[in-house]
Amino acid sequence: MDITIAEELLLLSHDEETGRPNISEVAVDVTLTAAVLAELTLAGRFRHAEGRLEVLDPTPTGDDEFDKVLRDIAASEPREVRWWLDRLTNPTRRWNLLKRLAERGVLSEEHGKVLGLFRTTKYPERDPGVEREIRRRVRDVLDGAAPDERMGVLVAFLGACGLGEKLFPGARRERIAEITEGQWTGPAVSEAIVQVMHAIRTAVQVSTTMAMGNIIAASDG
Numbered sequence: 001m002d003i004t005i006a007e008e009l010l011l012l013s014h015d016e017e018t019g020r021p022n023i024s025e026v027a028v029d030v031t032l033t034a035a036v037l038a039e040l041t042l043a044g045r046f047r048h049a050e051g052r053l054e055v056l057d058p059t060p061t062g063d064d065e066f067d068k069v070l071r072d073i074a075a076s077e078p079r080e081v082r083w084w085l086d087r088l089t090n091p092t093r094r095w096n097l098l099k100r101l102a103e104r105g106v107l108s109e110e111h112g113k114v115l116g117l118f119r120t121t122k123y124p125e126r127d128p129g130v131e132r133e134i135r136r137r138v139r140d141v142l143d144g145a146a147p148d149e150r151m152g153v154l155v156a157f158l159g160a161c162g163l164g165e166k167l168f169p170g171a172r173r174e175r176i177a178e179i180t181e182g183q184w185t186g187p188a189v190s191e192a193i194v195q196v197m198h199a200i201r202t203a204v205q206v207s208t209t210m211a212m213g214n215i216i217a218a219s220d221g
Helices: 005-013 025-041 064-074 081-088 091-103 128-142 149-161 163-167 173-180 185-218
Strands: 046-049 052-055 110-114 118-122
Touching: 005 025, 005 091, 005 128, 005 149, 005 163, 005 173, 025 046, 025 064, 025 081, 025 149, 052 064, 052 081, 064 091, 081 149, 081 185, 091 118, 118 185, 128 149, 128 163, 128 173, 149 173, 149 185, 163 173
Parallel strands: none
Antiparallel strands: 046 052, 110 118
């Protein structure tokens, strides 16, 4: 089964029983957007010049999530990665990918109600073999195996959003840091991925600070 980096990240970020994120939803959404940008970069659609995204090849990929992002960026002047993360990140992408994974039999789609009034949808795991294989490949890299570019991006983004140590507590921090800094690929891709990861970290830190501020404000009130 072909699976995108964003889908791999989504599976790893979700609790397999409850079907809900095990880190903040904002962190998940930012990282999913970053994964789409990274995969388009690896596919030769973008280049990163002086911190800005430039379209090299606007040819559609055939993936709706990718092609919408590609069209939006192609229609704009070159802008910084962080600007695009802010602009493109929203919960809709997460729900679209969850539904897509459910349609392919990886997840189940379950509907319910809270207090008999509010409709809810959750996506618990249906085929555990897919996530199990992803975890195995990540563990191999953390144990010292050389990653290919896609696996390098996956592990690097797990580290950037805080999932690396959460999911793989026995992993050496030095190994996660080594991959997170892009020491597994060529200079051009490395620079692009490091820019995206810095943007992920900043966005996650901002969202965490805002969430803590809301909690403190609520408790004071």
